[in-house]
Amino acid sequence: MDLKRVEVVAAIIVRDDSVLATERGYGEFEGWWEFPGGKVDEGETPEQALVREIREELNASISVESYLCTAEYDYSTFHLSMRCYVCKLIDDEFELLEHHAARWLNSDNLREVKWLPADIQVVEAIEASNVI
Numbered sequence: 001m002d003l004k005r006v007e008v009v010a011a012i013i014v015r016d017d018s019v020l021a022t023e024r025g026y027g028e029f030e031g032w033w034e035f036p037g038g039k040v041d042e043g044e045t046p047e048q049a050l051v052r053e054i055r056e057e058l059n060a061s062i063s064v065e066s067y068l069c070t071a072e073y074d075y076s077t078f079h080l081s082m083r084c085y086v087c088k089l090i091d092d093e094f095e096l097l098e099h100h101a102a103r104w105l106n107s108d109n110l111r112e113v114k115w116l117p118a119d120i121q122v123v124e125a126i127e128a129s130n131v132i
């Protein structure tokens with residue numbers, strides 16, 4: 001049987017030579033690290049979903065700068081299709097409304113956190129780009 005397809009957007013928030021990683025604060029993947037974002041609602045563009053999710057999760061405004069990659073990954077109960085965009089914080093500040101922790105990671109320590117399995121593809125795309 002085909003797995004249910006879940007469409008997600010994720011923000012690769014860049015500042016200087018670092019990207020923002022956040023630790024999931026609840027649910028099945030609690031304790032795993034991810035790029036902030038979430039599911040796209042019906043009728044939303046990916047960019048609109050991203051701006052909404054970052055407001056909900058980080059109480060921050062972002063500008064969506066460019067498309068980076070799409071991670072495709074089969075979890076046991078669903079297929080994840082995750083579009084990732086390079087973004088910038090409009091103000092420097094953010095709050096962790098849903099996550100346990102956040103870290104700014106650079107190219108030397110990008111692999112130090114326990115990334116969600118799908119995110120290894122995104123880490124590779126960051127490494128192959130000149131994003132950080």
Ligand SMILES: Nc1nc2c([nH]c(=O)n2[C@H]2C[C@H](O)[C@@H](COP(=O)(O)OP(=O)(O)OP(=O)(O)O)O2)c(=O)[nH]1
Pocket residue numbers: 008009010027029033034035036037038039080082116117118119
């Ligand atoms: N936001 C985000 N989600 C990711 C990443 N990597 C990854 O596998 N995922 C998965 C985890 C979730 O199953 C799904 C994102 O959905 P979500 O953040 O809305 O999570 P959720 O299911 O807890 O949300 P909700 O239904 O409670 O609103 O994508 C990532 O880097 N960022």
